Amino acid sequence: MREREGDVCGACAELSERERRAEAAYDYSAATDYRVLLVRHREAAHGAPPHTR
Numbered sequence: 413m414r415e416r417e418g419d420v421c422g423a424c425a426e427l428s429e430r431e432r433r434a435e436a437a438y439d440y441s442a443a444t445d446y447r448v449l450l451v452r453h454r455e456a457a458h459g460a461p462p463h464t465r
Contacts, residue, residue, distance in 0.1 A: 423453055 431446035454460040 421457065423457065424450065427453060 427446050427450040431443050431450065434440070434442035434446060451460075451463045455462055
């Protein structure tokens with residue numbers, strides 16, 4: 413189910429917070445992992461276009 417525009421997705425918020433904490437702890441590997449998980453979540457749950465490099 414798609415969220416209404418302006419609604420905050422709990423999973424998005426949690427992954428973003430975990431990324432922030434990992435970066436604050438200088439754990440850049442974990443931060444990268446959370447960024448990848450966030451992109452995959454947004455594609456699957458919110459219909460975001462696939463991430464390309």
